[in-house]
Amino acid sequence: MYIFTKEKYCEKTFINTEEIEELLENTKFPDSEKIRNILRKSLNKEKLSPIEVATLLNANSRELWEEIFDAARKLKEKIYGNRIVLFAPLYIGNECVNDCEYCGFRVSNKKVVRQTLTIEKLKEEIKALVNKGHKRLIVVYGEHPKYSPEFIAKTIDVIYNTKYGNGEIRRVNVNAAPQTIEGYKIIKEVGIGTFQIFQETYHIPTYKKVHPRGPKSNFAWRLYGLDRAMLAGIDDVGIGALFGLYDWKFEVMGLIYHTIHLEERFGVGPHTISFPRIEPAVGTPIAERPPYQVNDEDFKKIVAVLRLAVPYTGLILTAREPVEIRREVLKLGVSQIDAGSSIGVGSYSDKDPELIKKSQFILGDTRTLDEVIYELLQENYIPSFCTACYRAGRTGEHFMEFAIPGFVKRFCTPNALFTLNEYLNDYASEKTYEIGKKVIQKEIEKLSGKQKEAVISGLDKINKGERDVRF
C-alpha cells in the first residue's frame, strides 16, 4: 500500500529493517567461491539480488576486496567505457524549515546567512557558469514555502532561456524537497532532467532522530517522494543516501531495496544513485564528527558494490570528496562528477569571502572546471557535457547503454566527443585544448566506416562554428 498523505505516517514501507539486518547477519564470513560466483554473474551484466549484495558487503579479506574492486573496474569499462559526464551544482536558496542535524541550512542554525537568488542574481550565476563551459546543472533548494513548485519552475525556466555567447545550459536536474503529484507536474512542464531526493538514511530510528521536526521528519512522505514524481510523468529520478548517519552496509542495502521497489512498480529503476559522505558545515557539530563516519577504504567498497549490483544505473560522485579519492573511485564505477563547483548561494558570480556562511557544507575538491577536464584527459577519459538523450526523448539512457547493442558507439561516444570539442573551442585553456584535441583524434582512430565519417563531419561542423551538434 502506498501512502501519499503528509499527515499519515506509514510504518510499513518497502524498507524492512529486520529483513535487512537479518540478511547482513546471515551472510557474514562468505567463502571465496560464493563471492566469485556473484562477481561472475555481475560481469555477465546480470542484476544482483539483495542476498548477493549483502554477501559482497560482508567480504572479509583484503584479497577478496581486491577481486571485487577489479570486477567493478571491468564492469565499468565494459558498460560506460571512458566517458565521464560533468555538471555543476547551483544553489538557488538556503532558507529551510527543517532541522536536519547534519546540514548547515537547518532552521536552528543561526550561523548561516540566509539568501534566495533574485532573478537578476540568478542570471549572473548562469552567466558565470555558462562562461566556464557548463551545460548541465543540478539546482538545489532548501525546503521552504518560498520554494513552491511555481517558484522552482520559474527559476528553471530562466536558466533554460538565458544564453551567453556560444553557450547555454541544456539540462537542469533538480534536488529539492519532495512534492505532491500536482507540484511535480508543474515542475515537469519546464522540462527538467532528473529529480533527485536523497533518503539520507534508510534506518528509521536514525531517520527520526536526525530529522526531529519539520516536514522532512515524515520518513514515508520522503521515501515515496520519487514514486509521486514518476506518477507525475517525470521519468528520470535519482536516489541517494548520506553516508555517516548509520552503518554503511545497511544504507547500501536500503539503496538496493529502493531500486528494486521502483523497478517493480514502474518498470524502470532510478536514473542515478548518489552516495555523499557527510562534510563539515558551518555551525553544525554533528557534521564535524558523524556518528558512523565512513573511512576512505569503506567508501571505495560502497562504490564498487553499487556498480556491481546495479550496472545500468548512473553513479554520481560530488566535489564533497577530496581529489585523491575522486581519482580512485572514478575507476570503480562513477559515471558523473561535478567540477568547478561552488556551493554558496550566489557564489559563482560573487567572490565574497563571507560566502562560506551561505554554504551548505565545505567542499573537498575546489579545482576549476578546466583543471578537472585537463586531468581527466591526461588519464584518457572523455569528459562529456552530453545532453542529447534527454532532449531527444531517450529517457533512461543508462538502461539503453546497457541493453541496446551498439548504443554507446552510436550515440554516447560521438555526443561526448562533440560536446568536448565545443568546450575545447570555446572555453579551454591552451594546455587543455592541446591535450583534448589529441584525445579526440585518438578516439576517432578507434572508429570505422560510416560511423567514423559521421563523427568527423560532426566535429568539423563544430570547428566551423556550428553548436549543439548531436546524434
Ligand code: SAM
Ligand atoms: N532541501 C532538500 C532536501 O533536503 O532534500 C534538497 C537540498 S539538500 C541541500 C541536498 C542534500 O544535501 C541532502 O539531501 C543531503 O543529503 C545533503 N547534505 C546535507 N548536509 C550535508 C553535509 N553536511 N555534508 C554533505 N551533504 C549534505
Ligand code: SF4
Ligand atoms: Fe533543509 Fe535539505 Fe538541509 Fe535538511 S538537508 S536542512 S531539508 S536544506
